[in-house]
Amino acid sequence: MTSLTFYGGAGEIGGNKILLQDKNVKIYLDFGESFTFGKDFFYEYLSPRTVNGLEVYFEFNMIPRISKLYSKEMLKATSLKHQKPDVDAILISHSHSDHAGHLSFIDEDIPVYMGHCTHKLIDVYTRLYKSFQDIGIHNQLKEFKSGDRIKIKHVEITPIHVEHSVPGAYGFIIKTSKGNIVYTGDFRMHGPRADLTKEFIAKAKASKPIAMLCEGTRMSSDVEHNYTEEEVESKVNEITKASKGAVFGHFAMSNVDRFMSFYNAAKKNKRIMVIDTRFALILDSLREHIKILPDVRTDKSIKVYYRIAKSCTFCEKDYAVWEREYFNNKITYNEIKKNPRKYLMHMRFVELMEFVYLQPKQADFIYSSSEHFYEGEENEEERTVWENWMKHFKIRFHKAHCSGHADKDTLKQAIESINPKALIPIHTQAEEEFKKLHKNVLLPEKNKMIEL
Numbered sequence: 001m002t003s004l005t006f007y008g009g010a011g012e013i014g015g016n017k018i019l020l021q022d023k024n025v026k027i028y029l030d031f032g033e034s035f036t037f038g039k040d041f042f043y044e045y046l047s048p049r050t051v052n053g054l055e056v057y058f059e060f061n062m063i064p065r066i067s068k069l070y071s072k073e074m075l076k077a078t079s080l081k082h083q084k085p086d087v088d089a090i091l092i093s094h095s096h097s098d099h100a101g102h103l104s105f106i107d108e109d110i111p112v113y114m115g116h117c118t119h120k121l122i123d124v125y126t127r128l129y130k131s132f133q134d135i136g137i138h139n140q141l142k143e144f145k146s147g148d149r150i151k152i153k154h155v156e157i158t159p160i161h162v163e164h165s166v167p168g169a170y171g172f173i174i175k176t177s178k179g180n181i182v183y184t185g186d187f188r189m190h191g192p193r194a195d196l197t198k199e200f201i202a203k204a205k206a207s208k209p210i211a212m213l214c215e216g217t218r219m220s221s222d223v224e225h226n227y228t229e230e231e232v233e234s235k236v237n238e239i240t241k242a243s244k245g246a247v248f249g250h251f252a253m254s255n256v257d258r259f260m261s262f263y264n265a266a267k268k269n270k271r272i273m274v275i276d277t278r279f280a281l282i283l284d285s286l287r288e289h290i291k292i293l294p295d296v297r298t299d300k301s302i303k304v305y306y307r308i309a310k311s312c313t314f315c316e317k318d319y320a321v322w323e324r325e326y327f328n329n330k331i332t333y334n335e336i337k338k339n340p341r342k343y344l345m346h347m348r349f350v351e352l353m354e355f356v357y358l359q360p361k362q363a364d365f366i367y368s369s370s371e372h373f374y375e376g377e378e379n380e381e382e383r384t385v386w387e388n389w390m391k392h393f394k395i396r397f398h399k400a401h402c403s404g405h406a407d408k409d410t411l412k413q414a415i416e417s418i419n420p421k422a423l424i425p426i427h428t429q430a431e432e433e434f435k436k437l438h439k440n441v442l443l444p445e446k447n448k449m450i451e452l
């Protein structure tokens with residue numbers, strides 16, 4: 001028997017947690033956390049204590065009660081007995097929390113597979129933000145690269161890279177006893193590495209799959225123009241060119257394509273790209289795998305920002321040991337304040353505080369997310385805070401956005417090209433739309449199995 005059971009990623013964007021069973025093999029495709037996880041029962045300080053295991057989550061059915069899957073530690077206060085795991089592998093498509101966020105719950109002995117760049121990213125984020133992305137302990141964490149063949153008993157998995165808003169994203173082609181199954185992960189095809197996704201589509205097509213699990217984050221949006229990364233770069237360039245002060249940019253530090261767009265725009269305008277020490281550490285860690293990234297220690301177009309510390313003297317020992325690595329390329333608010341037109345500075349929400357020291361005049365701020373975070377209703381309180389800071393410092397606010405996911409036309413092309421026998425929409429709230437594109441669409445339901 002070959003089947004797929006959807007513990008997440010069915011009827012929702014994100015939270016992929018899909019069990020593939022083929023004869024005696026059990027493999028999870030991603031093990032992510034839903035974006036809505038905990039929203040119904042927890043609020044602000046009402047949250048599960050960190051010492052807790054899964055008992056609180058089981059109570060509200062937030063995590064499926066499955067035996068032989070979770071670690072002893074996670075089950076210690078639950079009624080589920082810990083037993084030797086029966087899962088052969090967990091395959092992680094990329095580092096986003098909606099794909100890897102629940103890895104900390106699983107038994108240490110279950111082999112976990114992820115791309116080398118995904119591992120690097122998770123490592124560096126865990127170092128920087130312990131509670132943000134803790135994937136737990138895994139005795140068998142195996143790295144793969146595009147084109148590898150991973151054998152799990154009689155099942156063979158080929159990960160193929162795809163372009164997404166984070167580097168090291170993969171889709172999988174899985175050879176089962178019934179035929180090939182294609183899993184897209186999250187992907188897009190309108191950035192500088194569209195070639196990766198094209199390669200995945202070509203290989204998926206050649207595998208003549210019996211089923212394709214296809215993400216559909218943007219399947220519902222018909223009218224929206226599909227902004228490309230190139231358009232984002234040219235908008236950032238235009239804003240920077242016209243600015244009479246410093247330019248600030250907000251985007252995810254893990255989005256290296258976006259970093260390159262801002263970095264290129266800064267260079268074009270003879271400005272220096274300013275990043276903080278955390279961002280420097282991330283880029284520094286990824287450079288080994290992503291050769292186009294500049295060297296943050298020596299690159300003439302980059303400066304590393306050191307915030308004011310307790311001593312107010314910017315002396316080296318004010319900073320953590322890892323931060324001191326970039327001290328030779330340091331910049332502080334003093335230099336930026338003196339000559340603001342020379343700089344394009346990355347700024348996270350928590351860094352808005354720096355404006356107090358930078359005292360920007362005639363500055364521009366570019367909000368450049370990957371998804372429509374800024375517009376979301378649930379972000380109203382945060383948005384008000386952003387707006388108040390902009391108003392207070394009289395900063396012009398711009399948006400330059402482009403998605404990490406394929407638009408409807410690209411999804412259509414990918415499905416037509418791969419031409420699977422059955423199409424299974426995942427990571428989407430517009431499953432019905434898939435029926436217009438394929439004659440055999442199987443709609444997954446949470447906690448239910450589809451037999452192939």
Ligand SMILES: [Zn+2]
Nearest residue numbers: 014096098186
């Ligand atoms: Zn996702």
Ligand SMILES: [Zn+2]
Nearest residue numbers: 094096164186
């Ligand atoms: Zn993603």
